Amino acid sequence: MILLGWSLEFRGEIGRALLWQEKALSLAESLGESVYREYALWSLGIGWWRHRKPDRAAELLKDALQLTYVVDDPRQAAACLEDWLGLPRRKPNSGAPQC
Secondary structure, three states: OHHHHHHHHHOOOHHHHHHHHHHHHHHHHHHOOOHHHHHHHHHHHHHHHHOOOHHHHHHHHHHHHHHHHHOOOHHHHHHHHHHHHHHHHOOOOOOOOOO
16 A cells, blocks of 8 residues: 555655555554554655645654654664655655655
């Protein structure tokens, strides 16, 4: 579901991408799964940033960052932190945040 969201996002179908990423997040939460929840939160953060909702994006990226410490994922922690801190400086159509 996350990958489907990413493929839709790359095609510019942000609204549909967000729907699939929300489904992935709901499934991960219902199963108590932390790694996919972390990636779904990160994906949603990027999607909402592209949808021009930087406050919502920052909230989701912060949540994803907190989960990276729970699952000990330093690579994703760096990506979340870089994207979260870069939101104010980057415009949605100026290129994708990293990872």
